[in-house]
Amino acid sequence: xxxxxxxxxxxxxxxxxxxxxxxxxxxxxxxxxxxxxxxxxxxxxxxxxxxxxxxxxxxxxxxxxxxxxxxxxxxxxxxxxxxxxxxxxxxxxxxxxxxxxxxxxxxxxxxxxxxxxxxxxxxxxxxxxxxxxxxxxxxxxxxxxxxxxxxxxxxxxxxxxxxxxxxxxxxxxxxxxxxxxxxxxxxxxxxxxxxxxxxxxxxxxxxxxxxxxx
Amino acid sequence: xxxxxxxxxxxxxxxxxxxxxxxxxxxxxxxxxxxxxxxxxxxxxxxxxxxxxxxxxxxxxxxxxxxxxxxxxxxxxxxxxxxxxxxxxxxxxxxxxxxxxxxxxxxxxxxxxxxxxxxxxxxxxxxxxxxxxxxxxxxxxxxxxxxxxxxxxxxxxxxxxxxxxxxxxxxxxxxxxxxxxxxxxxxxxxxxxxxxxxxxxxxxxxxxxxxxxxxxxxxxxxxxxxxxxxxxxxxxxxxxxxxxxxx
Numbered sequence: 001x002x003x004x005x006x007x008x009x010x011x012x013x014x015x016x017x018x019x020x021x022x023x024x025x026x027x028x029x030x031x032x033x034x035x036x037x038x039x040x041x042x043x044x045x046x047x048x049x050x051x052x053x054x055x056x057x058x059x060x061x062x063x064x065x066x067x068x069x070x071x072x073x074x075x076x077x078x079x080x081x082x083x084x085x086x087x088x089x090x091x092x093x094x095x096x097x098x099x100x101x102x103x104x105x106x107x108x109x110x111x112x113x114x115x116x117x118x119x120x121x122x123x124x125x126x127x128x129x130x131x132x133x134x135x136x137x138x139x140x141x142x143x144x145x146x147x148x149x150x151x152x153x154x155x156x157x158x159x160x161x162x163x164x165x166x167x168x169x170x171x172x173x174x175x176x177x178x179x180x181x182x183x184x185x186x187x188x189x190x191x192x193x194x195x196x197x198x199x200x201x202x203x204x205x206x207x208x209x210x211x212x213x214x
Numbered sequence: 215x216x217x218x219x220x221x222x223x224x225x226x227x228x229x230x231x232x233x234x235x236x237x238x239x240x241x242x243x244x245x246x247x248x249x250x251x252x253x254x255x256x257x258x259x260x261x262x263x264x265x266x267x268x269x270x271x272x273x274x275x276x277x278x279x280x281x282x283x284x285x286x287x288x289x290x291x292x293x294x295x296x297x298x299x300x301x302x303x304x305x306x307x308x309x310x311x312x313x314x315x316x317x318x319x320x321x322x323x324x325x326x327x328x329x330x331x332x333x334x335x336x337x338x339x340x341x342x343x344x345x346x347x348x349x350x351x352x353x354x355x356x357x358x359x360x361x362x363x364x365x366x367x368x369x370x371x372x373x374x375x376x377x378x379x380x381x382x383x384x385x386x387x388x389x390x391x392x393x394x395x396x397x398x399x400x401x402x403x404x405x406x407x408x409x410x411x412x413x414x415x416x417x418x419x420x421x422x423x424x425x426x427x428x429x430x431x432x433x434x435x436x437x438x439x440x441x442x443x444x445x446x447x448x449x450x451x452x453x454x455x456x457x458x459x460x461x
Contacts, residue, residue: 075239076409077348081247085254086344086353093261093318098310101268105283105290106309108275 236413239347240339250347252336257344259329260321289317296443300450301457308453311361315354316446319345323408323438327415327431343408345441351405355397358449366456374456396452400445407441 242251271282279287293313297305325331326343334341344350366374378389411434418427 076236078239078250079349079352080249081244082250082253082347082349083353083356085249086257086350087357089257089261090314090318090354090357093264094310094314096265097268097314097317100265101272101286102290102310102313105272105275105286106294109287109290112277 236409238339240336250339250349252339252341253344253347253350256325256331256341257322257350260318260325260344263325264317264321289313293317293446296447297450300447301454304457305450308361308365308450311453312446312450315358315449316442319354319404319445320439320442322350323442324435326408326412327434327438342412343438345404346408346412348401348405351401352397354404354445355401358400358452359393359397361449362452362456365453369457377456400448404441404445407437411437 239253240251241248242254243249267282268286271286275283290309290313293316294305294309296316297309297312301308322343322345326346331341363374366377378386380389415427415430415434418430
């Protein structure tokens with residue numbers, strides 16, 4: 001595989017290099033690895049890097065040929081101290097983000113998940129609780145209804161008694177008045193009878209005197 | 215002939231305006247070594263964005279998440295999902311590595327596409343996504359290599375190296391070669407995609423400054439996201455591969 005790629009890329013390099021002779025002298029100036037990079041990187045990349053940077057250089061200078069001189073050497077594959085600094089920065093960022101983001105928020109989310117699960121699993125128990133509560137409510141309602149009906153009955157009885165008492169009182173009063181009136185009438189009758197008796201005696205004497213002249 | 219020189223002049227003007235700068239760096243000297251300052255500056259901005267937003271959103275977690283916390287929870291679940299599918303049940307300890315890999319590459323790529331870096335003028339070179347520098351991508355790829363070696367060795371001890379002669383010892387060279395091709399392909403894929411994407415946008419903007427580059431910019435956003443996902447997924451896959459048992 002690798003040899004095939006190399007084989008296919010070689011002619012391109014030679015063609016490009018031969019087609020741009022004047023720039024060929026510039027190539028050594030391309031600042032490729034300046035600081036010692038890991039060995040394997042160097043061995044692997046130097047040929048390909050050179051060809052790629054060469055390609056970009058030639059393609060950039062291809063459109064306006066007169067500008068080629070103005071364009072600076074393009075250091076696309078310029079490895080230097082930036083690489084280890086970026087590594088250290090990344091590791092620091094990783095630890096910092098772990099401290100402020102991944103661990104605290106992850107822990108928080110897990111705890112919330114488990115709490116929600118717990119609550120969900122305890123829902124079955126609450127359904128029984130709900131039944132109990134409903135029964136309790138029903139019994140309370142029944143008791144209240146009974147109490148209310150008892151109170152109502154009691155009140156009804158009381159009022160009935162009162163009404164009867166008052167009725168009886170009224171009746172007594174009426175009877176007493178009736179009696180009195182009757183007694184009065186009797187008195188008056190007797191009086192009139194008495195007065196009539198005395199008048200009858202006088203009248204009979206008058207009649208006797210007139211009929212039997214002495 | 216005249217026409218050609220005319221067009222060359224026009225192109226010259228365009229080049230002055232667009233200022234396509236490829237492979238030019240703003241160098242700092244640190245103890246006799248050179249570093250690419252533009253890469254470091256943009257990576258600091260990316261790190262600041264990541265840490266700042268994470269701290270603000272996760273500072274005080276609520277049982278019913280707020281908008282920011284919800285987003286970060288979604289991202290964390292996404293990362294966990296990726297790690298779990300690639301690594302398997304023992305994905306827990308690798309979530310920070312995979313997650314940081316994904317977030318750093320993703321925010322780097324999108325910062326190159328969305329943040330107006332070009333406003334800030336540098337003495338030389340220009341600010342762009344940190345991932346369009348080969349140093350960054352190779353650093354991340356090498357860390358991935360270290361990570362999967364560490365995963366395999368810590369899981370199986372020296373028995374890890376028996377995978378090189380499986381299924382047959384004939385494949386030994388290919389298996390060894392894989393250890394070099396993995397970081398190489400990881401780093402060059404990311405580097406090439408991001409650099410090419412930015413170049414396409416810059417060249418299109420220099421040629422047709424309005425409307426036309428917009429679809430390409432959206433394509434760039436899409437590609438950037440995909441590249442971050444691919445890098446993180448492959449890193450997780452390599453780690454999972456070195457941890458799984460060989461039958």
